[in-house]
Amino acid sequence: MAYVLRRLLEMIPVLLIVVAATFFLAHAVPGGPFDKDRPLPAEVKARLEQYYGLDQPLPVQLGNYVVNLAQGDLGPSIKYPGWSVREVIGSRIGVSASLGLVSLLLAVLIGVPVGVLAASRPNSWLDRVPMGFTLVGICVPSFVLGPILALIFSLGLGWLPPCGWGSAIHFVLPAATLGLITAAPLARLTRGSLMEVRSLDYVRTARAKGVPPLRVWFVHALRNALLPVVTYLGPAAAGLVSGSFVIESLFDVPGMGRLFVTAIINRDVMLILGTTIVYAAALLFLNLAADLANAALNPKVARSR
Amino acid sequence: MSEPVVESLASESGWQRFRKDRAAVWSGWFLVTIAAVCFLSPLIAPYPYMAQDLAHSAEAPSLAHWLGTDLLGRDVLSRLLQGGMISLFVGLIATAVALAVGICYGVLAAEVGGRAEDALMRFVDIVSTLPLTLIVILCTVVFGQNMPMIFLAVGGVSWLTMARIIRNQTRELKASQFVQAAESLGQSRWGIFSRHYLPNLAGTIAVCATLTVPGVMLLEAFVSFLGLGVKAPMTSWGLMIKEGADIMEECPWLLISPSVVFALTLLSLNFLGDGLRDAFDPRSSRK
Numbered sequence: 001m002a003y004v005l006r007r008l009l010e011m012i013p014v015l016l017i018v019v020a021a022t023f024f025l026a027h028a029v030p031g032g033p034f035d036k037d038r039p040l041p042a043e044v045k046a047r048l049e050q051y052y053g054l055d056q057p058l059p060v061q062l063g064n065y066v067v068n069l070a071q072g073d074l075g076p077s078i079k080y081p082g083w084s085v086r087e088v089i090g091s092r093i094g095v096s097a098s099l100g101l102v103s104l105l106l107a108v109l110i111g112v113p114v115g116v117l118a119a120s121r122p123n124s125w126l127d128r129v130p131m132g133f134t135l136v137g138i139c140v141p142s143f144v145l146g147p148i149l150a151l152i153f154s155l156g157l158g159w160l161p162p163c164g165w166g167s168a169i170h171f172v173l174p175a176a177t178l179g180l181i182t183a184a185p186l187a188r189l190t191r192g193s194l195m196e197v198r199s200l201d202y203v204r205t206a207r208a209k210g211v212p213p214l215r216v217w218f219v220h221a222l223r224n225a226l227l228p229v230v231t232y233l234g235p236a237a238a239g240l241v242s243g244s245f246v247i248e249s250l251f252d253v254p255g256m257g258r259l260f261v262t263a264i265i266n267r268d269v270m271l272i273l274g275t276t277i278v279y280a281a282a283l284l285f286l287n288l289a290a291d292l293a294n295a296a297l298n299p300k301v302a303r304s305r
Numbered sequence: 306m307s308e309p310v311v312e313s314l315a316s317e318s319g320w321q322r323f324r325k326d327r328a329a330v331w332s333g334w335f336l337v338t339i340a341a342v343c344f345l346s347p348l349i350a351p352y353p354y355m356a357q358d359l360a361h362s363a364e365a366p367s368l369a370h371w372l373g374t375d376l377l378g379r380d381v382l383s384r385l386l387q388g389g390m391i392s393l394f395v396g397l398i399a400t401a402v403a404l405a406v407g408i409c410y411g412v413l414a415a416e417v418g419g420r421a422e423d424a425l426m427r428f429v430d431i432v433s434t435l436p437l438t439l440i441v442i443l444c445t446v447v448f449g450q451n452m453p454m455i456f457l458a459v460g461g462v463s464w465l466t467m468a469r470i471i472r473n474q475t476r477e478l479k480a481s482q483f484v485q486a487a488e489s490l491g492q493s494r495w496g497i498f499s500r501h502y503l504p505n506l507a508g509t510i511a512v513c514a515t516l517t518v519p520g521v522m523l524l525e526a527f528v529s530f531l532g533l534g535v536k537a538p539m540t541s542w543g544l545m546i547k548e549g550a551d552i553m554e555e556c557p558w559l560l561i562s563p564s565v566v567f568a569l570t571l572l573s574l575n576f577l578g579d580g581l582r583d584a585f586d587p588r589s590s591r592k
Contacts, residue, residue: 139519144546260439261531
């Protein structure tokens, strides 16, 4: 418990640094949100900047922002008038979170069994064929796999809608793309880790004392071998985040990834800040969750705290 | 006396081991070929990469245009070579940036030791959990979409793993007898760094670098794909894939050729990196 508390407290300075860094970067973006094809009259622009507090010195703006942030207020959106950044993100985050979770689940459900299967018969076709595929999965970026899947399953076979959002069937292509990309490194990691563990003394002891082979494999070896895999879930989530930028634009999914990219293009400083903070916080929590899961699996880690 | 204690026998057999790894050797040759063709593209490309020929726009592959033409009638093969030059260039330079930062940071952390070392490594841990792609995108927007900025931004977020590995290796070296001997004979820190650490880290660095290049190239492709990287009329593989994906229904060849070349290049880099690691990394070769 004390450990969790310490980790949570540690997140505060990290998030502050992220806020400050993103704040100055976002404000350094050339071109303001009110620069349009037809320039606004100077007074109107001044009034708008005053309204959004953009006329104050940057450190003051940052201070105000952090104070508001502590109260859960991410400020007003500039490109969506009348909406707060919190509302804009709130309307999108569910889409991205559900897509991300389904993809991550899919990745684990495909990646881990494939890795186990490959490690159970090393250097046979059961190992070589799936591992060849995972290598392809690592080298084919999401923005190549996505269009290819769409080309096959929606344009070629007509089974799935090529883009859009709303019903469960729209989930399939984006989630499959993200899931398959993430499953590949998971499978390789599971295989490598199992190969290492299975030659350890304690596994041999278990086998020698007559534990049934399947029990040795799944209870003794796999539990230990999954540790690096669980640790990898944190970085994997980060990969899903960046993957979602591309996948959401490709498949026309109204999620946070697309929100971030449009915010950048629109120079919507508040929205850029808001999305970055939400992403950073989410990833920090996911990493903490991965570490806790690791401790639950491995008493050695738990005791070393 | 201060000769680097590289095991010359071991490194010789390292090359022999490497040569036996057929996948790695073929990948190496493939990469050399691709790099040569791309970097010579101003001389050997069949057409100038930005020459438009609207009379022959969006044509499927033919004898005149081996890989077809794009919507503006530009030759896809010529653009593929020019884009490859940019992608490989980014891959190499950004990796060099990442290497320089990673080596300095890793060695420094191992050298200072104690609490400062813990703090430095904790910092790496924390930063590597952050959404770095966002930072790269922000940087390219803030500092303009010029090439040096892309190198710096991409390299600037890719050094973390490198720093971690280098620090672990340096710690081992620092505790080794020959370094302690050099220290007791009064060799300067710089001397130890340049004559003992660097030669012994060389293998690790080479492997790390090879395995960093694909990640870096992916990141560049990613940023270009979102329209925030390389700017027209120049192109890169990521940008070509983006343009191809937009009109894949009508002109699939615009998507297929850059995707295939890009994926093959990444695949080769991975094979090469794995081969080098198996051959030269003391830990994996002595298994």
